[in-house]
Amino acid sequence: MITGHFGLAAAVKSAEKPVPLWALMLATVWLDILFTPLFLAGVETIDDAPGTNGGYGDGIIHADYTHSLVGALIIAAVTGWLCARWWNRRAGVVIGAVVFSHWLLDLLVHRADMPILPGNLGGLPRLGLGLWQYHALTAVIEALLLLGGAALYWRASRTTGATAGRSALLTALIVVSGGVTLGLDLAGL
Structure with missing residues (x-):
């Protein structure tokens, strides 16, 4: 769910x-941006799902801090609060909501690898509906969102x-073409 976020x-x-x-x-990819240094440090990891070729969506992502439900809510709240101080309260609420929307969209595509509490405290059931297991369907949904x-x-x-309208059309076309290209590259299509 990369291009769908955009x-x-x-x-x-x-x-x-x-x-x-x-x-x-x-904001829409902020959780993944924060995931990157934790991944590089070995704190959060990705393993190939059993019986897969390790392609896009074939991983079990152990993002136990950045992609836990409570962790994502905290990150969204702190980011929203900082943006409210920078711009205004409404912008902060919008940015915070967009940060959290990442978790909601990921819930659709991730396998059951998203913990409720940071660090998977308490060993509660992990969440995820597993749409990534259906590559073509995931690509269609992402393209429709984009x-x-x-x-x-x-x-x-x-x-x-x-x-401004012509400029926005050019921006929209760049976003769509870049997002579709990125999505196709990652989906292996």
Whole structure:
């Protein structure tokens, strides 16, 4: 669910014009950005799921801090609070919600590898609906999210004037082409 995150950010931008698009795009992948140094340090890991070839979506992701339900809520709240101090309260709430939307979208695609508590404290059941096991369906859903978000962004930007509308169309096309290319590369299509 990589390109789908960007589609959601573009859709949110269509409704929240004062919030910068770059901030929404960054917020939508913020959990993965925080995952990266923890992965490199060996704190969070990825293992191949049994019986898979190790391709896109074929991993069991042990992101027990950044992608735990409570961890994602804390990260979203702190990020939202910081953004509220930088911009305003509404922008902070929107950014925080977009950060948490990452966890919700990942819940759809991840195998049951997302803990409820950070570090999987208490050994509670892990969450995930496992959509990644169906590569073609996942690619279609991600493409629909991306195209839908780009369309909403383009439509909303048309109200700002012709020059801005052309610029927004170019931005939307870049987002769509880059997202689709990234999604296809990762899906191995």
